[in-house]
Amino acid sequence: MTRPLAIISLLPDLLNTNGDAANARVLAQRARWAGIPANVIDVRTAGEVPEHVDAVVIGSGSDSDLISARDILATMAADLRVWTTAGVPVLAVGTGWELLSWGIELGDGTVIEGLGIVAGRAVPMQERATDDIVVDSRHGRLIGFENHARNYVGAEASPLGQVRAGTGNGAGTEGLVMGTLIGTHLHGPVLARNPGLADHVLRTALARTGQDYLPGVRTHAADDIAKAARNQIAVRLTLPTE
Amino acid sequence: MRYAPAILLGRVVRKLARWRKPGGGSAVPGLVVNKVAPGFLSRTLNSFPGGLIIVTGSSGKSTTTKMLVAALRAHGSVVFTNQSTANISQGLTSALLEQASLSGHIAGDIAVLEMDEGHGALISGTLTPRIVALTNVMVDQIDRFHDSDMVAAMLVKIAARATGTVVINADDQYLTNLVAQLDGSAAVARYGVSAEVLAANPRGLGYSATTVDRLEAGEGMLLTQVHGRNATVSISGRELPLRLPARGTHYAVDALTALCTAQAALGDRFDAGLAIDAISAIPPVFGRGEIVTVRGQEVEFVLVQNPASFQLNVDSLESGTEQILIAIGSDVRDPSYFWPVNTSGLGRVRIASGSKAQDIALQLTYDDVVVDRIEPDLGRALDDFLALPEPSTGMKTIIFSADSMRRTRAHLGLATNSEA
Numbered sequence: 001m002t003r004p005l006a007i008i009s010l011l012p013d014l015l016n017t018n019g020d021a022a023n024a025r026v027l028a029q030r031a032r033w034a035g036i037p038a039n040v041i042d043v044r045t046a047g048e049v050p051e052h053v054d055a056v057v058i059g060s061g062s063d064s065d066l067i068s069a070r071d072i073l074a075t076m077a078a079d080l081r082v083w084t085t086a087g088v089p090v091l092a093v094g095t096g097w098e099l100l101s102w103g104i105e106l107g108d109g110t111v112i113e114g115l116g117i118v119a120g121r122a123v124p125m126q127e128r129a130t131d132d133i134v135v136d137s138r139h140g141r142l143i144g145f146e147n148h149a150r151n152y153v154g155a156e157a158s159p160l161g162q163v164r165a166g167t168g169n170g171a172g173t174e175g176l177v178m179g180t181l182i183g184t185h186l187h188g189p190v191l192a193r194n195p196g197l198a199d200h201v202l203r204t205a206l207a208r209t210g211q212d213y214l215p216g217v218r219t220h221a222a223d224d225i226a227k228a229a230r231n232q233i234a235v236r237l238t239l240p241t242e
Numbered sequence: 243m244r245y246a247p248a249i250l251l252g253r254v255v256r257k258l259a260r261w262r263k264p265g266g267g268s269a270v271p272g273l274v275v276n277k278v279a280p281g282f283l284s285r286t287l288n289s290f291p292g293g294l295i296i297v298t299g300s301s302g303k304s305t306t307t308k309m310l311v312a313a314l315r316a317h318g319s320v321v322f323t324n325q326s327t328a329n330i331s332q333g334l335t336s337a338l339l340e341q342a343s344l345s346g347h348i349a350g351d352i353a354v355l356e357m358d359e360g361h362g363a364l365i366s367g368t369l370t371p372r373i374v375a376l377t378n379v380m381v382d383q384i385d386r387f388h389d390s391d392m393v394a395a396m397l398v399k400i401a402a403r404a405t406g407t408v409v410i411n412a413d414d415q416y417l418t419n420l421v422a423q424l425d426g427s428a429a430v431a432r433y434g435v436s437a438e439v440l441a442a443n444p445r446g447l448g449y450s451a452t453t454v455d456r457l458e459a460g461e462g463m464l465l466t467q468v469h470g471r472n473a474t475v476s477i478s479g480r481e482l483p484l485r486l487p488a489r490g491t492h493y494a495v496d497a498l499t500a501l502c503t504a505q506a507a508l509g510d511r512f513d514a515g516l517a518i519d520a521i522s523a524i525p526p527v528f529g530r531g532e533i534v535t536v537r538g539q540e541v542e543f544v545l546v547q548n549p550a551s552f553q554l555n556v557d558s559l560e561s562g563t564e565q566i567l568i569a570i571g572s573d574v575r576d577p578s579y580f581w582p583v584n585t586s587g588l589g590r591v592r593i594a595s596g597s598k599a600q601d602i603a604l605q606l607t608y609d610d611v612v613v614d615r616i617e618p619d620l621g622r623a624l625d626d627f628l629a630l631p632e633p634s635t636g637m638k639t640i641i642f643s644a645d646s647m648r649r650t651r652a653h654l655g656l657a658t659n660s661e662a
């Protein structure tokens with residue numbers, strides 16, 4: 001290993017309403033706890049994209065910032081395509097995910113064109129979904145919080161998982177998986193709360209550089225806390241605990 | 243006398259409510275009066291000879307209101323204000339009932355009301371405030387107001403009611419933009435911090451968006467220095483020292499807001515020295531950096547209401563604070579929104595507590611803060627924390643959300659500032 005793992009956080013000022021940018025910090029800490037040096041690199045313009053990128057985190061923002069965020073992301077569209085085809089893990093949350101789609105339909109009928117990197121589009125819902133969400137995925141049961149006013153259509157063929165409680169994409173599924181890109185409505189520190197998903201992302205990143213991953217002692221302590229937090233929500237929703 | 247029956251009815255209901263539950267039931271009489279005499283609230287609030295002042299915004303409303311009232315009283319004004327956290331119309335009506343004569347008249351020159359931006363936008367349509375003072379737009383109470391745009395939209399509704407002056411924080415980009423949406427019938431008074439004060443807060447002041455340029459001395463009141471509980475303000479070219487009720491730039495900005503609003507209210511009668519003396523004499527603010535004596539030891543209480551105040555409080559914590567309890571309660575529906583806060587400055591937390599104990603402990607762990615223990619039962623956490631030997635440096639410090647603050651005070655038998 002000649003250089004630390006480079007985890008980039010895209011537009012951490014515009015796309016971080018719910019603390020989703022923290023997922024970059026979570027990945028970096030889990031790498032460090034496993035003895036692997038890692039840096040979080042905030043990227044606000046295309047010029048700030050570093051030469052080596054090992055993982056990418058895009059958070060969720062305000063609707064009034066959709067166009068300005070899209071316009072900046074558009075200048076990185078070529079980078080995003082290179083990363084997704086090269087197998088770099090990309091986690092995109094909420095509006096950050098929507099902006100990578102074909103487009104976002106707003107309540108007033110206007111459409112904001114997306115970057116067209118992933119299939120599907122965001123369409124208005126009758127009512128905002130603001131609640132705990134539980135999803136069965138191949139990375140284990142994911143528990144988080146959703147707060148969005150749009151469904152996602154066109155991801156039915158490759159969702160992140162099936163909704164057990166909450167709304168998700170709107171038709172029983174939640175999120176999207178396209179290669180190593182994951183889109184989700186689970187906002188905030190979804191990777192801290194769901195270590196199974198975090199380690200999947202981290203392993204994907206480390207596999208490209210030929211490194212093994214063995215969670216550290218502090219990782220286990222953090223994951224016990226996360227499990228207790230998830231179980232608290234499971235109990236409230238009368239779902240079985242872990 | 244058109245409101246006499248309603249006022250009498252309200253008073254009877256208040257007696258009954260108190261008799262049933264001592265100290266409680268304060269919103270009920272207001273509810274009754276608002277039902278039988280719906281114009282009572284707005285008519286009474288609009289009838290003060292010196293007008294109505296509304297203080298609103300995401301953060302700092304209570305402190306600013308308290309400071310403004312002190313500054314106005316120092317000038318001899320008789321002020322009606324809502325002391326309690328009763329921001330809603332029923333609570334306000336109940337507060338007015340306490341002081342109204344049967345004709346609906348309240349003794350007083352001027353009214354100063356702290357208004358929650360959501361409720362303010364709902365009831366302001368019937369009010370004609372002379373002055374509206376706006377503190378800031380922060381990502382706050384995320385379950386009710388999803389984002390800054392919504393907060394700004396509610397504030398513009400309230401600001402548009404001002405007949406005299408809109409007082410704004412010129413460092414806040416949302417408020418600066420908001421002024422452009424007003425029809426220009428009210429004057430605009432601005433306040434802001436100097437470049438040095440901003441630079442001393444490397445993470446900013448917590449506003450959703452901060453303006454690029456700082457206010458010039460000729461454009462409004464300036465906060466030019468903050469050192470611990472001491473600050474300096476610049477008013478019409480004069481540098482004046484000020485004492486704050488607690489450490490932190492946000493308190494200094496609250497004081498500046500109060501001074502700027504007092505000047506707008508008093509005009510030529512405004513005496514900066516008088517106002518500053520009154521503000522400097524305010525005892526430490528309730529629940530934020532408040533020092534209380536509990537079970538024979540001094541404990542500092544720190545209230546965090548949103549990510550911005552959380553960050554500011556972490557950053558302004560006295561260095562060497564070795565015993566910290568943090569309690570986050572059910573009022574924080576989704577703890578995600580605290581994650582933009584960098585809590586690493588806390589270093590070590592003895593106990594994480596409250597119904598969101600696991601969530602806050604998870605964040606602290608990822609920020610490399612050592613968490614000795616997670617104890618969701620706040621009563622037990624408090625008892626054990628207070629039983630720890632006295633710290634060798636610093637003071638025992640309890641950081642809590644509003645819900646945990648109420649539970650802490652109840653558990654320790656301390657007076658609360660809930661509605662009287």
Ligand SMILES: [Zn+2]
Pocket residue numbers: 621622625653
């Ligand atoms: Zn006890």
